Amino acid sequence: MTSSTLILLPGLMCDADVWMPLYPQLPTRHTPWVPDYGLNNSLTAMAQLVLQQAPADRFALAGHSMGGRVALEVVRLAPQRVTRLALLDTGHLPRPGGEAGAQEASKRHALLHIAQTQGVRAMAQTWVQGMVHPDRLMDVVLIEAIVGMFAHKSADVFACQIEALLARPDASDVLRTLTLPTLLLCGAQDSWSPPAQHEAMRALAPHAVLDVVADAGHMTPMEQPEAVAQSLSRWLRDGSDLGSSI
Template identity: 60%
Template structure:
């Protein structure tokens, strides 16, 4: 019996490079497609673009913002998803009040750097908090991440920031999931901490929860073998 295709959804300013280290393992006997959000400026638009180009039924794995897109796909068309993996992500709307304004200010500051100094300068600053602290001297890893961000334009960055600031609360989506689900994060993820993923896991009936040791927010690029192993267990023979 043919296996369901696996759609891989990148996060903010990311592309196929975030999934590339995992593909040799994931592609064995299975079609894998990496999604491009283009200039979509809402998570709903990203989800609908994905669905318009997707096969009738598929497995879905999202990283960071890409997992929020996966949750919107589940909101819109849950019957088309055979299983879902949510990596290094969150599920709540932007906080009200001062906390929400602080998030918007931080994202705007990065956008201002990208506009005034270029995406590479912004990426070199941003990446410092995205990996395990001990990997900050790993020039190959950091260059791969910075180069990935640099492939996206400032307009894409602005559109995706708008999408994230307007994100909906997905608690109801998590509670309604009825397919095999994996929640995964890096132990040292400073953007989306383990506690946040534990809260997500508690809302999803029967979900698996895995923490990747010695990894930050970019766990698929930092610890590809460990992440691929967990994803293969989640996929099973489906």
């Protein structure tokens, strides 16, 4: 059977480790590839890097968190190269104006200050408290996997990615034009990118389907890898029998 490329885009301060738990359960005919965004400080630049370095002309594309926003920019730039799209625990709107936008910037810069003064690991230990299902906060193996992954990156990378997220574009127009098989997925307890946010995305792309993963926060690929792999496997197979609560 001919192998096809599956590009997996990691989120803020994440790398291939966020996807690794899924690999044993994904169809073997799809070869995964995970990029490194380096010091790119815009989502468009990250998307351009993906398109330049992608190991195939056409590919299935999945993005988690910030990676979902990068995926939408890839589709904006080169829709003809993407065969199907999965957006996990992500969003599509720009940073809001007014007080809400100022508060977001303040919270992100506070985390950056911790990374710059105390180290990325210390920042990650603070960040992770709101990013997993509350019941998993005492799961030492999971928390260390997440914190250790963040520690692979530098505070300079964190600064660049925060800059990119604060300047994120509105991707509503991309969602409206989607005609390829599209999966939306999030954790039921994702407080950062909640199910309601994904319902709003589905309203713009009504042919897309939404899977809500039970007992998971924002880090669904690491919190519930079996459920996420099942959903992605269905999406990779034919994209026609999705849409359930797992």
